[in-house]
Amino acid sequence: MKSLKILILVLLLQTKIFSQESPKREMRAVWISSVDNIDWPSKPGLSDKQMKSEMITILDNLRSYNMNTVVFQIRPTADAYYKSTKEPASHWITGTQGVPPGFDPLQLMIDEAGKRGMNVHVWLNPYRVQQDTAKSVLAKTHLYFKKPELFVTYGRSRYFNPGLKETRDFVSSVVGEIVRNYDIQAIHMDDYFYPYRIEGKEFPDQKAFIKEPRQFKDKDDWRRDNVDLIIKQIRDTIIANKPEVEFGISPFGVWRNVAKDSEGSNTLAGASNYDDLYSNILKWQKENWIDYVTPQLYWHIGFKRADFEVLAKWWAAHKYGANVYIGHGEYKLSTKSPDPEWRSPDQIVKQLEMIRSMPLIDGSMHFTASNFLKKGDTLRKPLVEKLYKYIALTPEANRITRIKPQSPTNALIVKNGSKLALTWKAGLNNKKYVIYRFPKNNITDFGNPQNIYYVTTATQLEMPSTNFENYIYAISALSQTQTESVPIEFIKK
DSSP: OHHHHHHHHHHHHOOOOOOTTSOSBOEEEEEEOOGGGSSSSSSTTOOHHHHHHHHHHHHHHHHHTTOOEEEEEEESSSOBSSOOSSSOBOHHHHSSTTOOOSSOHHHHHHHHHHHTTOEEEEEEOSSEEESOTTSOOOOTTSHHHHOGGGEEEETTEEEEOTTOHHHHHHHHHHHHHHHHHSOOSEEEEOSOSSOOOBTTBOOSOHHHHHHSOTTOSSHHHHHHHHHHHHHHHHHHHHHHHOTTSEEEEOOBSOSOBTTTOTTSBSOOOSOOHHHHSOOOHHHHHHTTOOSEEOOBOOSOTTOSSSOHHHHHHHHHHTOTTSEEOEEEOGGGOOTTOSSGGGSSTHHHHHHHHHHHTOTTOOEEEESOHHHHHHHTHHHHHHHHHHTOSSOOBOOOOTTSOOOOOOOOEEEEEEEETTEEEEEEEOOTTOOEEEEEEEETTOOOOTTOGGGEEEEESSSEEEEOOTTGGGEEEEEEEEOTTOOBOOOEEOEEO
């Protein structure tokens, strides 16, 4: 009890915010893409053992960068990387749509990421059904064969028709099933709402416009309202099932160019969310329909048509209470890039240093996981040495009601022969645990990330015996909303 009171006092007296160089809370996420086997699995038809091994390799690698979140694509084309009663297993897993692997990929991701202290955001595409209609990949059980009237073809791809209420109801039901069945941090969607324009081709939704025009006479306004409606319905679905689950959007990096709207950014982008993808991101932020926004700023600092710095500042100034994370394009890094800015990781380092100087930005997401594997120490060394040297906890969402966790109990140092372990028991609302390590008899600053030793969902941690006696250890708990409990000190059994 005495040690607990001491730790409470330390926390109450702690007023210092650690330097921007190493914040205690910062989003450090990486997208894990499944479409076209970009990241996982590396190709269709691998054995269960191979797929599991690949996933663990990815997570171990991301952990070595001190990343704290993965954004796992579980519904790339109206298919499933999880146990679904509504859509078939993805053909990018086993090679045949509707034939699942012998394990649940999403549950494995949640379990293994949690052991490594990482949260899981699940990434869904709302409308895309088939990348290339010339290929026969859809399972006979797919909704397309039961209700073909819900779908349209644009170019070589097939989509749900965004103009139909039945589309919104179905996609929302998919979200509801995922939220109910899995212990996830967030539902995540990227920039693919209405598809990017194909020159000379109109998206084939005229019949739906005639059938369900609502009050609209202008089709572009009607299209934007279609997307507004599905975003609002998904938000309501999440709240009805698990209100502590976040809803995030990762839009194309430009909302509108200033030439079209005085509120737009000082850019000359060839496409925009509002005008081309019919996604009015700012409205969703203003209406509290989303918890975070991650604009994809895949341009370098100083790029004339869409300058990274200009856009980062613009999104920070237009957050409206949502958390803002910046999307970085590591996929562009190549020694053979025609742009000298992308020939070394220096560009990413500069971007991260820049956004750390902007207090309204809450962290980063990186595209994609395979790049972190391929680049190895070429990317890891500058990131870890300069920016991600210490573990960081993820930010709390501004719009989610905080769930306060109890402190863990029975925090013990257990010795079994030559082996040592820290063990503890979960308190109420404990989802994850933060292990702190301090020099012997010198508990100092819980706000300093240098003192975070490990984060995990487990309730014990094996420890190296070397120099163990030179340190004192403490533990706190994190709730589903990333709210931290009062730490308690480990005592010898």
